[in-house]
Amino acid sequence: MSHDTITPVVTEAGRAKPPTMTRKRAGRRRPWGTYAVRVALVVVWLGSWELAARTVIDPFYYSMPSKVWQRLVDWFTEGTSQGSIWTNIAATLEEAVLGFVIGTLAGVVLGVVLGRSRFIADVLAPFIKGANAIPRIVLASLFVIWFGLGMSSKVATAFVLVFFAVFFNSFQGAREVDRVLVDNSRILGASRWQLMRSVILPSATSWILASMHVAFGFALIGAIVGEFTGADKGLGLLINHAQGNFDAAGIYAGMLITTVLALVAEWLITQLEVRLTSWRPPSHTASAGV
Amino acid sequence: MTQIHSTGSRPAISLNGATKRFGTKDGTPFTAIRDVTLDVAAGEFVSIVGPTGCGKSTTLSLVSGLEPASEGTVEVAGQPVTGIPDGVGYMFQADAVLPWKNVLDNVALGLRYRGVARRDADERARAWIQRVGLAGFEDRYPHQLSGGMRKRVAMAQSLITEPSVLLLDEPFGALDVQTRELMQDELLGLWSGTGAACVFVTHDLTEAITLADRVVVMTAGPATVKDIVSVDLPRPRSAEEIRLTPDFIELYKRIWDSLREEVEITRARGASRVA
Ligand SMILES: Nc1ncnc2c1ncn2[C@@H]1O[C@H](COP(=O)(O)OP(=O)(O)OP(=O)(O)O)[C@@H](O)[C@H]1O
Ligand SMILES: [Mg+2]
Numbered sequence: 335m336s337h338d339t340i341t342p343v344v345t346e347a348g349r350a351k352p353p354t355m356t357r358k359r360a361g362r363r364r365p366w367g368t369y370a371v372r373v374a375l376v377v378v379w380l381g382s383w384e385l386a387a388r389t390v391i392d393p394f395y396y397s398m399p400s401k402v403w404q405r406l407v408d409w410f411t412e413g414t415s416q417g418s419i420w421t422n423i424a425a426t427l428e429e430a431v432l433g434f435v436i437g438t439l440a441g442v443v444l445g446v447v448l449g450r451s452r453f454i455a456d457v458l459a460p461f462i463k464g465a466n467a468i469p470r471i472v473l474a475s476l477f478v479i480w481f482g483l484g485m486s487s488k489v490a491t492a493f494v495l496v497f498f499a500v501f502f503n504s505f506q507g508a509r510e511v512d513r514v515l516v517d518n519s520r521i522l523g524a525s526r527w528q529l530m531r532s533v534i535l536p537s538a539t540s541w542i543l544a545s546m547h548v549a550f551g552f553a554l555i556g557a558i559v560g561e562f563t564g565a566d567k568g569l570g571l572l573i574n575h576a577q578g579n580f581d582a583a584g585i586y587a588g589m590l591i592t593t594v595l596a597l598v599a600e601w602l603i604t605q606l607e608v609r610l611t612s613w614r615p616p617s618h619t620a621s622a623g624v
Numbered sequence: 625m626t627q628i629h630s631t632g633s634r635p636a637i638s639l640n641g642a643t644k645r646f647g648t649k650d651g652t653p654f655t656a657i658r659d660v661t662l663d664v665a666a667g668e669f670v671s672i673v674g675p676t677g678c679g680k681s682t683t684l685s686l687v688s689g690l691e692p693a694s695e696g697t698v699e700v701a702g703q704p705v706t707g708i709p710d711g712v713g714y715m716f717q718a719d720a721v722l723p724w725k726n727v728l729d730n731v732a733l734g735l736r737y738r739g740v741a742r743r744d745a746d747e748r749a750r751a752w753i754q755r756v757g758l759a760g761f762e763d764r765y766p767h768q769l770s771g772g773m774r775k776r777v778a779m780a781q782s783l784i785t786e787p788s789v790l791l792l793d794e795p796f797g798a799l800d801v802q803t804r805e806l807m808q809d810e811l812l813g814l815w816s817g818t819g820a821a822c823v824f825v826t827h828d829l830t831e832a833i834t835l836a837d838r839v840v841v842m843t844a845g846p847a848t849v850k851d852i853v854s855v856d857l858p859r860p861r862s863a864e865e866i867r868l869t870p871d872f873i874e875l876y877k878r879i880w881d882s883l884r885e886e887v888e889i890t891r892a893r894g895a896s897r898v899a
Contacts, residue, residue, distance in 0.1 A: 521714045
């Protein structure tokens with residue numbers, strides 16, 4: 335079997351970008367014009383939606399910004415049909431974070447070990463490819479049977495989504511470590527573990543971080559899909575209920591909260607990335623910062 | 625192969641009929657070096673010259689234990705090389721300092737790997753940074769340094785472990801002429817008195833003669849030892865002055881005559897491959 339039997343595979347949302355594309359420079363100033371145009375775009379979008387819903391399209395199906403806003407205000411002031419909104423957010427967040435943390439750890443450890451061991455990688459390659467080919471969202475149903483309606487079934491769903499995203503990237507990252515850096519450290523007397531800590535992991539960090547951006551989104555998806563399948567609280571449950579009641583505004587409101595959570599997590603991961611990669615030369619190519 | 629140089633005690637490095645073959649995709653092994661026999665005494669400085677791609681780096685990788693020999697024996701300090709021997713330092717052809725560690729941590733790396741306590745290691749690293757002329761740059765990352773400064777970091781990184789065998793693979797190849805001469809002088813200064821056996825690979829004959837006690841000429845690949853020329857020029861040497869002396873010019877001609885044939889063979893091969 336050739337040496338590259340395990341390669342990063344395109345996952346649901348497309349595999350994480352190669353490291354160079356996600357480099358961001360902290361503290362770069364954007365001209366005010368950029369912000370102004372962005373705000374204008376949002377105003378135009380929401381304004382035309384509201385206008386259309388009040389004139390031509392049916393707000394029963396498509397809802398409208400003012401109704402979504404009203405639903406959000408209701409949820410936060412009076413609570414939801416499933417209890418306090420904060421309890422539901424906390425439940426989803428807890429599941430997603432747990433799944434994310436466990437999935438990332440497992441993905442990094444297994445990815446790095448396989449990335450550095452040709453033999454184990456060759457042995458496990460077909461199994462991993464097979465596991466990756468399973469439609470993982472369907473597993474959510476299975477997990478509800480295995481682990482019940484509580485938190486663990488959602489954590490498990492988040493875990494499987496996160497794990498593969500992180501695994502393939504850290505595998506690739508560990509494999510692409512510059513040979514001469516490894517040789518140099520070995521000559522300087524590094525043990526296996528020291529080599530791992532001081533050379534392999536730092537070198538794979540940009541790959542791993544790139545996958546983490548996508549992975550938290552996956553963790554949220556996992557948690558919410560899990561809740562959709564069967565739960566007693568959480569944002570997925572709220573959205574499911576809204577769907578059952580033909581409450582389009584409720585679905586949008588749930589989506590909006592989820593999006594905010596994802597953006598906050600994205601910001602946190604970016605902070606981590608900036609900290610961990612402060613040694614890097616400023617990159618001149620990453621201009622868009624998307 | 626006759627050994628011109630021999631000392632009473634056992635050599636620091638001893639290659640005997642060393643051959644290295646690499647496996648290739650199409651299955652036929654590729655011979656990188658063949659039947660290399662060479663002894664280097666402790667405290668001796670040997671330069672290796674040879675046409676590009678002939679197998680100089682491969683020879684060093686056998687001595688360092690990074691690659692096992694396919695045939696023949698390789699010994700360091702009288703012990704057969706299996707794995708990386710104790711007391712070997714290696715300055716690689718490519719940049720090998722860790723880009724995510726600053727100068728201080730890079731220089732201290734070898735000591736930290738060997739379990740020296742952080743404070744102690746840092747103190748010794750600072751002393752070495754001073755010796756290679758980088759005081760004040762301890763907190764810089766490699767990408768914030770010039771090419772010459774990175775080589776100084778690599779030099780301090782290798783020397784801090786006080787190797788008894790020092791392998792240098794075209795360490796100054798990428799530097800401008802002035803910086804290179806400066807670094808040559810500094811290397812000689814740092815090496816003299818350490819008693820380390822040095823093997824220095826270079827393309828630059830002037831550099832080879834300036835530094836060495838003996839210059840080894842390798843044949844076109846797969847390389848073997850073609851010629852060994854003793855350089856009996858007095859030490860301490862200065863890179864700038866020594867190359868103007870008649871003895872030096874004489875040596876240069878002699879070694880170049882030997883090397884030129886091999887370079888031409890290599891060139892002809894390259895041309896026929898292109899044609
Ligand atoms: N790991 C390897 N696998 C296969 N072939 C190799 C390997 N390492 C080196 N070679 C081949 O062995 C030959 C000698 O390589 P080596 O790097 O030792 O040359 P060199 O004399 O150091 O060249 P240069 O002066 O350009 O650095 C080359 O033809 C190279 O392609
Ligand atoms: Mg070389």
